Amino acid sequence: MSLLEVRDLSISFSTSHGLFRAVNGVNLTIERGEIFGLVGETGCGKTVTGLALMGLISSTGRVTASRLSLDGLNLLSTRNWQNVRGRRISMIFQDPAACLNPTFTIGQQLSHVIRYHFHLDSAATHHRAVELLNDVGLSDAAHTLRTYPHQLSGGMQQRVMIALALASGAELLIADEPTTALDVTIQSQILRLLKSLRDKHTLTIILITHDLGVVAHTCDRVAVLYAGSVAETSSTVDLFRNPKHPYTQGLLGAMPRHGTRGKPLLAIEGSLPSGINPSVGCPFAARCPLVMKICRTDNPTLTPTENAHAIACHLY
């Protein structure tokens, strides 16, 4: 059985301008032990999807789905999120400095989480904290426990965030742009850490990112989101070798890389449609270079093709 199953997930927010549809009918299946990439540009709904899985959508938001199940547990009927949040699913964010409490040491913050989830005495808590810091690659754990967040570099802060996320024994980690605020050399260290945690601790990871380069190096499978819907989903290798959706092709063509110098990049003209009063038809129709008549009237559904590759496009 898959670890996480999401069917027809929709999230909307009531605003003073009307109902804002952030996510429209997203389907995801996450297998145990994989790193699943959720990739898209600003406003595509990747972060709200992550927040919805954590039960963190604020009261102005409305979450609907036909199925939202974690290992058989129905998250839709969950009243007691405390038993899921942290305990089963953890989440880390883009800016670790903003997530750590500046007034407590790393040791205090870490033992707080450990004690909340496991009833351990202080010696065992300390032992577990050291173990966690070693797991995330902070070798001088005894020293790190006594430091405050501002004394650590960005990369070390993100490692601490990962330790905090794992402290509860969660089986699913949602990493929301975990390396976007970090330098490339530190980014590659953190991505390597996430991969090794998956291998050693059989952790399942949903990696939310805007960077297709990060996806290529880290994820096993990937879903490309556009305007709150899945445009294309497949294995990572298949997506890069054989991108089918015009939006995915556009994103890949828009990336400058070695060899593109002097050549124009494939820019996707126009910008994201508004989530308020979205037009009928395919959300990408207005920017699509291959747009057809049917695209403006009918919204394509995500249709599976060979190799577990699925595309929401009338071309296929």
Added chain:
Amino acid sequence: MALLEVRSLVKHYPVRVGLFSRRQAKAVDDVNLTVNPGETIGIVGESGSGKTTLARCILRMIEPTSGEVIFDGVDLLKLGQSSLRTKRRELAVVYQNPYLSLSPRLAVRDLVSEPLVTHTSLRGDALNDRVVENLEAVGLSADYLNKRSRQLSGGQAQRVAIARALVLRPKLIVLDEPTSALDVSVQAQVLNLLVKLRTELGFTYLFISHNLDVVQHLADRIAVMYLGKVVEVGTTDQVFSQATHPYTMALLAATPEPHPDRKASLVTVQGSVPSLTAPPTGCHYHPRCQWAVERCRHEMPALRLDEDRRAVRCHFPREYFQASKKFE
């Protein structure tokens, strides 16, 4: 003759450590750089490498501690306020975040006409025509004249910032991470625009970015900075296909390419960028370098120019290069 020549530029900031002692943070430390007319120089480095400080010193938005910035034959650092003001019309800058660099109170018309009003005698219809002409050059129409920055998307706002920079036809445009706040699809639009403007109007760019892929798309030559020092300079092809400094090699290896087949590189970097107030002895990069030897711990390598006119600040550049080839 070079358009811009930076000689031994130094910018030190006093930093308080503890109650009584002070140290110097060497944000830019002995940087030499030459930019020829029509050329695009890319400056690459991680946060804290001093790339933005260098740009600000060149524009004299901050006063460097020492050194020379020869622009078009004149040392900008020796100019008085009024002659600096006249000279400044030949220099322009575009920043990372257009919503912060453009005044939220001014309409696009005023944002783009401001440099013209300051430096020329254009007024009235002639001024308006010039503004529209420049908006069209960046792909915006006259419909945008009365909008304010908050009514624009990120890509549109950055186009306005570019129009404002090019309206006086400066000789040098400093681009400080101009696409880092934008989504890839919009970034591609802005990069294409910058290439088009360079071809049509013959601009010289000083392009600063932490993203090697973005820099190589525009730059003819690349300077890599680490902890306030230039560690490698070469043509874009030299830097990309035969990097000689271990840091450049590590940066290239760490940049994730959108391609799943690329083998994991054997060049790795440990640790993070050290503090500017207490830089490591010897070569600044040695604590993170996988090939560091005793000499690197004691002796700062000089920036050596090799036969291909590329410069590298490393004791054993060739050897590393050969070693890495062997690994592949």
